[in-house]
Amino acid sequence: xxxxxxxxxxxxxxxxxxxxxxxxxxxxxxxxxxxxxxxxxxxxxxxxxxxxxxxxxxxxxxxxxxxxxxxxxxxxxxxxxxxxx
Amino acid sequence: xxxxxxxxxxxxxxxxxxxxxxxxxxxxxxxxxxxxxxxxxxxxxxxxxxxxxxxxxxxxxxxxxxxxxxxxxxxxxxxxx
Amino acid sequence: xxxxxxxxxxxxxxxxxxxxxxxxxxxxxxxxxxxxxxxxxxxxxxxxxxxxxxxxxxxxxxxxxxxxxxxxxxxxxxxxxxxxxxxxxxxxxxx
Numbered sequence: 001x002x003x004x005x006x007x008x009x010x011x012x013x014x015x016x017x018x019x020x021x022x023x024x025x026x027x028x029x030x031x032x033x034x035x036x037x038x039x040x041x042x043x044x045x046x047x048x049x050x051x052x053x054x055x056x057x058x059x060x061x062x063x064x065x066x067x068x069x070x071x072x073x074x075x076x077x078x079x080x081x082x083x084x085x
Numbered sequence: 086x087x088x089x090x091x092x093x094x095x096x097x098x099x100x101x102x103x104x105x106x107x108x109x110x111x112x113x114x115x116x117x118x119x120x121x122x123x124x125x126x127x128x129x130x131x132x133x134x135x136x137x138x139x140x141x142x143x144x145x146x147x148x149x150x151x152x153x154x155x156x157x158x159x160x161x162x163x164x165x166x
Numbered sequence: 167x168x169x170x171x172x173x174x175x176x177x178x179x180x181x182x183x184x185x186x187x188x189x190x191x192x193x194x195x196x197x198x199x200x201x202x203x204x205x206x207x208x209x210x211x212x213x214x215x216x217x218x219x220x221x222x223x224x225x226x227x228x229x230x231x232x233x234x235x236x237x238x239x240x241x242x243x244x245x246x247x248x249x250x251x252x253x254x255x256x257x258x259x260x261x
Contacts, residue, residue: 003174007211010178014185021189032242036197036235040185043208047181055217062224066231073238077245084249094172098179104203105183113199124176124206128213131173136218144209144225151202151229158236159195165243 008051014044031076039069090130097123114155121148177210194239202232 018040028034042065049058100120107113125148129141184204191197205228212221 001170003170003215006170006174006178007215010181010211014181017185017189025189027192032194032239033192033197036194036201037189039201040188040204043181043185043204046208047211050212050215050217055220058212058217059220059223062220062227066227066234069231070234073234073242077238077241080242080245080249084245090172094176097176101176101179101183101203104199105187110193110195110199113196117199117202120180120203121206124173124210127173127176128210131171131214132216132218140213140218140221140225143222147225147229148206151232154229154233154236155195155199155202158240161240162195162243165240165247 004051007047011044011047011051014047015041018042018044031079032073035072035076087130090127093123093126093130097127110159111156114152114159117155118149118152121145121152124148171214173210174214177207177214180204180207180210198232198235198239201235202228 018037021040022028022034022037025033025037028037042061046058046061049061097120100116100123104113104116104120107116122145125141125145128144129137131137132140180203184200184207187200188197188204191200205224209221209225209228212224
């Protein structure tokens, strides 16, 4: 087993673990915990990008992922604030 | 495989298992900081060019920053609850 | 498996244990610590296939994501506490 095949199988394993965990993990009714579980498959997708030598796509995906977490967590706080009023 | 890489790799493997099995939150953070030091040393030993040194320096600084942010938030959360 | 170096092996163990740990823990700060472990594994795998510029970009973007998640968690916790305190004495007021 060489390095490329190893990284590919690791990415597939992370995709399966993260998808099953985001659907039926423990205490997943809290939206913050479900959002933190969704971060696992995104890293699996980044490892599959790394395997197929898509370097520009990998760099864009990592940089956009930080901005996406800002928008999602902002929306989550605003939802809690509007429900309390 | 060098003897130096094997020693640092053994320390890193031990720290990974202890992060996963530890129950206290502050002690888990301490082991995370130690693991990031080990990975920084392994990066500098793996790449045999000056660019590897620059990568190791940038990774060292940013991982220390991340660990300090988590430690500050643990203290603030204890104050809220 | 015989021609793997030390760095890809450690990074693979970090990825698998971090992915299991993010799913199995229930406290959000423990989940964020495990997410940092997962990012450590990803940076190690990127370095072990010699994409050094992407490793620098990724290790700069990782604490930004962690700090955003931590600040969001603190604000979320404050909102939950305020809502619970407000909701407890509202029925007393309505009676």
